[in-house]
Amino acid sequence: MAAFLYRTGGTLGLWVASSQITSSKRSVTVTGGYGSGFYRPGSTVHVWSSVSTTGGVAERWSGDDELLAEPNEWHTSFVMPDRDVVLVANSSVQTVPLKAETFTGVTSVSKTVRYHFPSRMRGVVLFNHGTGGSSRFIEATESLPIAVALVADGYGVVSTEAEESAAGDLNGDGKLRWNTRATSNNADLGNLQAMFQSFETRGLIPAGTPRFALGMSAGGSFSHFLGTVAATAVAPNFPQLRFAAVVAYCADATASRSGSLSTTPSAWYICGAEDNPEVSNAQARANEAAMRARGVPTDFVEHRPSPLYPGRFARIDGIDQLASAAMAAELRAAGLVDSAGFITVDGDVIAATVLANPAAFPTISSHPRAKSIRSQVKTTRAEHSMYADYTRRTIDFFDRFNQNPAP
DSSP: OOSEEEOOSSSSOSEEEGGGOOTTOEEEEEESEEOOEEEOTTOEEEEEEOOOTTTEEEOOOEESGGGOSSTTSSEEEEEOOSSOEEEEOOEEEOOOOOEEEEEOTTSSSOEEEEEEOOSSOSEEEEEEOOTTOOGGGGGSTTTHHHHHHHHHTTEEEEEOOOHHHHHOOSSSSSOOOOOOOOOTTOHHHHHHHHHHHHHHHTTSSOTTOOEEEEEETHHHHHHHHHHHGGGSTTGGGOTTOOEEEEEEESOOOGGGTTTTTOOSOEEEEEETTOOOTTOOHHHHHHHHHHHHHTTOOEEEEEEOOOOOOTTGGGGSTTOOHHHHHHHHHHHHHTTOBOTTSOBOSOHHHHHHHHHHOGGGOHHHHTOSOHHHHHHHHHHHTTOSSOOOTTHHHHHHHHHHTOOSOOO
16 A cells, blocks of 8 residues: 555545545545545545546546546546445547648738648637737647547637737737627638638638637637627628637626627636636626526536646646656645645745745746646636636537537
8 A cells, every 4th residue: 555645535634644544434546547545425536537638538437437527527526425436537549730820811910820620520619819828829738638629529620819919909908819899890800700711712621610619718708709790790791700609718708798699509617716807707607697598508617626636737748747746745845735635825826936935846946837837726726727627518518519420
């Protein structure tokens, strides 16, 4: 038996010495992931797959998978029964060799587009970045797993950037983001119209391929806005922008008027501990309820905080399991993790703490992916940060409104 066993439930802390295990606990054995340990019946247990975020797809768990709240997701949880539990985190291999190009669209400003279109494509999903972002949003730690899984399911994926991200602050609001005004001279709509038309003309996307959109934060609001275009007076100007379904992560989508205008199936995947003052979870719920009341299909889910596990930072490309475990240990040693394994301090505060005291965080402070590490802390805390915990749910939502069969 290992000297220390990882656990997430109960009251004895994140790490439990084997000598402390009593007969009142039952065992959890996870193959291909994390969460193995001993837990009291009735406690909530989290388990995670160690699936690659760059070249793998989390498949349905097996074993005692009937216990799991989300058996098709890489991270899920269950209530511990009064018996031992065995789980296997299954995965398959899938790569997404993104091609990068530049284009100008309807302006003279060069923008970047990244895409991958499989040979048998049943739909194409547009990834929309948040404020100040770029087309690299699709390559981010919590975005790429969704793109990889979409490709495995027969979807093409594409990510470009807002006109302001390339040209600068055009409206003087101090933010570089997508334009959510339904006007005929909206450069972002014009750019997307030109981009999709070019893809069709070049034979990269068959004409009539269903469009879908997902985005994070301001990109989430923009995704919902795209769902309204067909219902606006400018719809004839943008015939390529007809979306079968849209998903917003960490966004209330207020600017899109989705609740009162859109007839496009729309989903809100919000952050349970949202800390962006520009995002209101209450408004997101109201928007979803208003759309649902009009008979438009919707989905709504709240991403909850989860415990820190040793392999959390290994999700970041370039960080291995040993380095990840060392990073997690540094946060615990600094008193930033409570007895149940939850990080107790805001991700932005932790970033400042590490910067101010690098000697206490040697592994974290010396790693060049500091921004990605901070994002993983915020994702774990369910703060304003992208997450892939509902990858399969996202695809299932798109599948509901896609008439093209899966390959």
